[in-house]
Amino acid sequence: MAAFLVEESIYNLIPQVPCKPFKVPRYISKLKPYVKQTIQQSKFQWKTMGPAKVHVPSPKDFLQKHSKEPKLPKRKKDQVGKKTLKLSVPHRTDHPVMGVQSNKNFINTNAANVIMGVAKKPVPVCVDRYQGDKFLLETSGLVPRYLKKKDYGVTPTYVVRRNEEAKQAQEAYDAYVKKTLRKKAMKRLSDEEREDLLEGLKKNWVQVHQAFQSLSVEIDTLPKKLNKERLELQMKQLEHDISTIEKHKVIYIANK
Amino acid sequence: MATGDAESFTDELNGLHLEAVIGFNGHVPSGLICHPDREHLIYPLGCTVIVQGINIRTQDFLHGHTNNVSCVTVSSSGSYVASGQITFMGFKADIILWDYQKREMLARLSLHKGKIENLAFSPNDLYLVSLGGQDDGSMVVWSVLKKEAICGSPASARSAGNPTTLIYSNCRDEMFISAGNGTIRVWELDLPNRKIRPTECQTGQLKRIGNCAMMTEDDSYFYIGTSTGDVLKLNTKSTLMSDYGPIKEKFSLGVTALLLLKTGDLVIGTGAGIVAHCSGSNYKTIKKVQLQGAITSITPRGQGHQFFVGTNEAQIYRFSFSDFREELIATCHSEAIHDIIFPFGTSDLFATCSKSDIRVWYTPENRELLRITIPNMTCHAIDFMRDGKSIISAWNDGKIRAFTPETGRLMYVIEHAHSMGVTALATTSDCKRIISGGGEGQVRVWEISKSTRKLEEVMKEHISSISCIKIKKNNKECVTASIDGTCIIWDLVRFMRRQMILANTLFKCVCYHPDEHQLITSGTDRKIGYWEVFDGSPIRDLEGSLSGSINGMDITADGTFFVTGGDDHLVKVWDYNEGEVTFVGVGHSGNITRLKICPNNKYIVSVSADGAILRWKYPHAN
Known part of the structure; x- marks a missing residue:
């Protein structure tokens, strides 16, 4: 009954081809060429009739005692230039100089110096109160000491220098503003130019007028009509321009 | 007629490449022969002789006969193969002598009329003896080198029956033996006088019909297997019977094949399918094996350590003599194949149906995977769900049987599905319906569920047997072809007739074009008709064949090509749009009954009435 429950399928009939287990490729060392090369190198060395001639160590260079220990620099024997410090107290062995005496009469010389000397000027002092303290008068402020300074009441040089600089900067700025304004201002047509313009316009008008006058009397075709209209339009425009320029004395040209 | 067609076609068109043949005509006595090189089997199939490798699965085809091959023989050196054929009464039947190495025809020898009964080569390949059939009754000796007849003679005395078996001496080129119904003759060839002289053998009281014969190595004795079921042993020189046996328990249905071993023992094949190893002295059975079908040929491989047995159920067995155990090496249908079907989406399997069995095959190896046998019934159509x-099959006893596909067990039977046998069958792609057509002309729709099978509708329009049913992909429409000369397009929602196509023919096959706006039909009028599905109007008519009706048709999944096959024994590949034949396959020896293009467009498999399955390479595979 259990077998009946499992549903059969035609597709199960297809024979399963047993797939071969995947074989890992054989390990090949990366160092193989290197090994090969070294083997190759060492292999044919004896082909040179024995190993290559190498330097034979001398029998004198045998290993000596302590030769492998580190070598220290040699110790200096005597320390030149080293001086014994002068002691502030006399040495135990020093003996004071005994028996030295002066013949100078200090009492007389001192008296004579005082008698012959100039008398001392008294230091100006002030006393703040009765039975009060004494101060030096110089530093008390009671004497007009700063009024007598040499540069009293003169403007300091650094202020003068700063003012000078500010003034120069202001002038430079003003000059720049003026310049730019002038550059941006509309150009005024000079009188000669105006005259030239008027004259040119009139001349043009005369020409157009001439052409207009010499038109045929009968305007019968479309090109003729168009030509006439064009001339009329030109004349009208020129007349308008001339009247405009004549009306105004001062003409500015607007810059775009 | 058929071959005339074939030759004219092959001259001008590309031939299809034949990849494999599954088939063996087991009815030919001693038809299965192991070649002396021990590597090839030679056997007939329809009108071809096949040379097949034993270990390496190669197949070579000896094409040349115009009708079924009736006998095959191989010379003892193995360099020549000869085959004879049957033909129509009054016409000459050809013997063809083949060069085995080159696999080509050496000579066509025609003297006999009607049928070649048997053939034998002399031991040194000098002569070929041929025995005519019942209507011919003559014996002719041919020179193999000159390829001409030397002499001829009536094969038997007027009082005796016809000889059917022929055996040449193993040592001499001048002596051979014929045996048949009440006649056993030793013939001597007298070459200078161009005569053959028979000597009748005396069997005393025994009246026997000889089926098969075998000669000892030294020519002293020969053995005749008889239809009575015993073996006669006769002396060649004295032409007297020395002994016979078995006396008590004779082989039922006669001794049909015989093999003499070096030890003097016999291997006997019987009509009941028993292969027995008998001792040479007292004919007692030492070992025996029961096979399927009557044994028609036993052929040794080399010295007889191994031998092959062919049965009339078209099975080839290999025996190893040491353990005397059979091994089935090749099977095929022995009767006409009626239908072939591929399971959906795979080309590796296909199923065929024939009289009394359904077989499932493994395509790459040409191997049989499953056999479902219902004895004495004929399966007309099969389909895979x-x-x-499940495998659904239509049988001539009026039943629809469904089988499990792996074990071949019966799942269910719809009894009395049609009153005159079920002739056509189709299943819907949702596996819920079977549409069957019967011999009486009814189309029935069956609802299939897990446990129940219910008759949903009966559509009675056709008045004769339904030959083919095809269902649309959406399962809402189907078309049935009938041999009453109509094709009907049915609505499977309302169960009404939508369109009817009428033609003066017996429709054998119908196919929807894959876009399902057109369909193609064909039948006995040898025309391929293109029809509009919507209104049933004809579009085009093609001349499908010159000689025979078209029985099978299949169209590729993209609809650019279709194949047809029929009674002209040709497989034709057509371009659908051009209506031109692009390839022709020559190789069938029977009427092609059905053919299919495999789902992945690799092969074309065609089946024929002689039981052969031919696998062709699909030529337009990209």
């Missing part, structure tokens, strides 16, 4: 869980 789309899910692959």
Whole structure:
């Protein structure tokens, strides 16, 4: 009954081809060429009739005692230039100089110096109160000491220098503003130019007028009509321009 | 007629490449022969002789006969193969002598009329003896080198029956033996006088019909297997019977094949399918094996350590003599194949149906995977359910049987599905319906569920047997072809007739074009008709064949090509749009009954009435 429950399928009939287990490729060392090369190198060395001639160590260079220990620099024997410090107290062995005496009469010389000397000027002092303290008068402020300074009441040089600089900067700025304004201002047509313009316009008008006058009397075709209209339009425009320029004395040209 | 067609076609068109043949005509006595090189089997199939490798699965085809091959023989050196054929009464039947190495025809020898009964080569390949059939009754000796007849003679005395078996001496080129119904003759060839002289053998009281014969190595004795079921042993020189046996328990249905071993023992094949190893002295059975079908040929491989047995159920067995155990090496249908079907989406399997069995084959190896046998019934049509869980078959006893596909067990039977046998069958792709057509002309729709099978509708329009049913992909429409000369397009929602196509023919096959706006039909009028599905109007008519009706048709999944096959024994590949034949396959020896293009467009498999399955390479595979 259990077998009946499992549903059969035609597709199960297809024979399963047993797939071969995947074989890992054989390990090949990366160092193989290197090994090969070294083997190759060492292999044919004896082909040179024995190993290559190498330097034979001398029998004198045998290993000596302590030769492998580190070598220290040699110790200096005597320390030149080293001086014994002068002691502030006399040495135990020093003996004071005994028996030295002066013949100078200090009492007389001192008296004579005082008698012959100039008398001392008294230091100006002030006393703040009765039975009060004494101060030096110089530093008390009671004497007009700063009024007598040499540069009293003169403007300091650094202020003068700063003012000078500010003034120069202001002038430079003003000059720049003026310049730019002038550059941006509309150009005024000079009188000669105006005259030239008027004259040119009139001349043009005369020409157009001439052409207009010499038109045929009968305007019968479309090109003729168009030509006439064009001339009329030109004349009208020129007349308008001339009247405009004549009306105004001062003409500015607007810059775009 | 058929071959005339074939030759004219092959001259001008590309031939299809034949990849494999599954088939063996087991009815030919001693038809299965192991070649002396021990590597090839030679056997007939329809009108071809096949040379097949034993270990390496190669197949070579000896094409040349115009009708079924009736006998095959191989010379003892193995360099020549000869085959004879049957033909129509009054016409000459050809013997063809083949060069085995080159696999080509050496000579066509025609003297006999009607049928070649048997052939034998002399031991040194000098002569070929041929025995004519019942209507011919003559014996002719041919020179193999000159390829001409030397002499001829009536094969038997007027009082005796016809000889059917022929055996040449193993040592001499001048002596051979014929045996048949009440006649056993030793013939001597007298070459200078161009005569053959028979000597009748005396069997005393025994009246026997000889089926097969075998000669000892030294020519002293020969053995005759008889239809009575015993073996006669006769002396060649004295032409007297020395002994016979077995006396008590004779082989039922006669001794049909015989093999003499070096030890003097015999291997006997019987009509009941028993292969027995008998001792040479007292004919007692030492070992025996029961096979399927009557044994028609036993052929040794080399010295007889191994031998092959062919049966009339078209099975080839290999025996190893040491353990005397059979091994089935090749099977095929022995009767006409009626239908072939591929399971949905795979080309590796296909199923065929024939009289009394359904077989499932493994395509790459040409091997049989499953056999479902219902004795004495004929299966007319099969189909796989789309899910692959059952094989539905239509039988001539009016039943629809469903089988499990792996074990071949019966799942269910719809009894009395049609009153005159079920002739056509189709399943819907949702696996819920079977549409069957019967011999009486009814189309029935069956609802299939897990446990029940219910008759949903009966559509009675056709008045004769339904030959083919095809269902649309959406399962809402189907078309049935009938041999009453109509094709009907049915609505499967309302169960009404939508369109009817009428033609003066017996429709044998119908196919929807894959876009399902057109369909193609064909039948006995040898025309391929293109029809509009919507209104049933004809579009085009093609001349499908010159000689025979068209029985099978299949169209590729993209609809650019279709194949047809029929009674002209040709497989034709057509361009659908051009209506031109692009390839022709020559190789069938029977009427092609059905053919299919495999789902992945690799092969074309065609089946024929002689039981052969031919696998062709699909030529337009990209």
